[in-house]
Amino acid sequence: MQLHPQKHHQTYITNYNKAIEQLDDAITKGDASTVVKLQSTIKFNGEGHVNHSIFWKNLTPTSEGGGEPPHGSLGLAINQSFSSVEKLIAKMNTKGAAVQGSGWVWLAVDKELKRLVVETTSNQDPLVTKGPSLVPLLGIDVSEHAYYLQYKNVRPDYLKNIWKVINWKYASEVYEKECP
Ligand SMILES: [Fe+2]
The missing domain is CATH 3.55.40.20 (Iron/manganese superoxide dismutase, C-terminal domain)
Incomplete structure (x- = not known):
């Protein structure tokens, strides 16, 4: 049960943060196609973070x-x-x-x-x-x-x-x- 939060959940957070940085950069550059492409990455990883945050509250020894x-x-x-x-x-x-x-x-x-x-x-x-x-x-x-x-x-x-x-x-x- 340790690998799940440390590896899988963390990956959603890392990828979300990376995509947000890339989005900032693309907005600054006016790169509209990258902005559009990043939306699904941000959505998937952001939602993964939200769902897993609920999951950990649902479990207790x-x-x-x-x-x-x-x-x-x-x-x-x-x-x-x-x-x-x-x-x-x-x-x-x-x-x-x-x-x-x-x-x-x-x-x-x-x-x-x-x-x-x-x-x-x-x-x-x-x-x-x-x-x-x-x-x-x-x-x-x-x-x-x-x-x-x-x-x-x-x-x-x-x-x-x-x-x-x-x-x-x-x-x-x-x-x-x-x-x-
Ligand atoms: Fe999971």
Whole structure:
């Protein structure tokens, strides 16, 4: 789990900063075609940084409460929407396993409709691309770089085990803020 933040996440930040510098330079030179070309690099790496920043907040060691199921209003909302935490986990694992290539599986709250939803996104697309009122409670990286060291290419095993270190307390705090 150290390689992921130190290498992969850092690469998004490094590439983002590099592209911003190049953008500055291109703007100064009036080089419009480079400005246009850099936009997708900035978007991809910036979104990668945002998604991974959420992901680290979603994880915590078992000794610090990782995997302890949510209580309070989030626990109740999960039971209402998905019958149980176990059923929600099964749904997220199925959807996460079905993402083709890199991507994310999310538990989100629709802050307008005040309801929980499970969504997936491709590559580093942020959750907001699936709806402007969606706020991420949990985002799980299903890209191969998230699990290849421990689980080789077996994404379902990674998804099965990640719940042991999920920080439900953080998810509950975000939920209570969005749905007081
Ligand atoms: Fe990642």
